[in-house]
Amino acid sequence: MVDHVLDLAATWTAWDGRPVPADDRIYTPHKAIRRVADHMVDHLAEMEARLVGEETQPDHWHASATTTEADLAPFTEADLDEARSRLTRLARIWANRLDALTPDQLDKSPGTGWTFRQLAFHLVESAYYADSVGDLAADGASASRPDRTPKP
Numbered sequence: 001m002v003d004h005v006l007d008l009a010a011t012w013t014a015w016d017g018r019p020v021p022a023d024d025r026i027y028t029p030h031k032a033i034r035r036v037a038d039h040m041v042d043h044l045a046e047m048e049a050r051l052v053g054e055e056t057q058p059d060h061w062h063a064s065a066t067t068t069e070a071d072l073a074p075f076t077e078a079d080l081d082e083a084r085s086r087l088t089r090l091a092r093i094w095a096n097r098l099d100a101l102t103p104d105q106l107d108k109s110p111g112t113g114w115t116f117r118q119l120a121f122h123l124v125e126s127a128y129y130a131d132s133v134g135d136l137a138a139d140g141a142s143a144s145r146p147d148r149t150p151k152p
Contacts, residue, residue, distance in 0.1 A: 001123060002091040005036050005130040009083050011137035012075040019072070022132035025064050029075035032129040033083045035064055039126045040090045043119050047097065050111035064129065094120065 012029035019026035042059050049056045062068075073079075098106070098120055106117040114122065 001127050002036075002087045004127050005032070006084055006087060008130045008133065008135055009033065009075075009080055011135050012133060013077055013080065014136040015075050015133070017072070017074065019067065020133050025132075026067055027064070027129060027132040028067065028071045029133055030073055030079065031064070031067055031071035032133050033079075033087070034071065035129040036126045037086055037090060038063070040087075040094065040123060043123060044090070044094060044097070046113065047109075047116055047119060050109060050113070053110065056111070056113075094123070 009029065009032075015029050019028050038061050042061065046056045098116065101116060107115050109116045113119075
């Protein structure tokens with residue numbers, strides 16, 4: 001998922017600055033990266049809490065319902081470098097944590113909620129945010145084209 005997101009993000013320096021509508025929300029390159037990272041952090045915190053027998057902390061993300069001023073900023077090469085560092089590190093933390101768990105821990109996870117294996121597969125759905133912005137180099141089209149819809 002992270003590789004897919006970063007492949008798309010590599011085209012976002014061509015973004016024209018107009019938010020992209022998808023379903024009942026709007027997305028921008030920064031918002032897509034923010035949502036992917038937040039989703040990974042949220043479920044990592046859930047897994048770590050459950051592993052040590054703590055109650056999970058409710059998240060207070062504004063999620064994709066909110067578009068911040070920072071989300072509307074141009075997406076530069078420096079932003080792409082930051083996204084690569086952030087998301088690849090988060091992916092490595094996830095991989096290390098999951099690799100340290102036994103199959104039983106993955107499938108019969110402590111606490112309430114999805115199993116840890118289900119959480120990991122659920123994170124793949126985070127690609128939706130990046131797919132909503134799309135590949136801006138594919139045909140030279142603007143992200144704001146009215147016919148652009150995220151791929152499933």
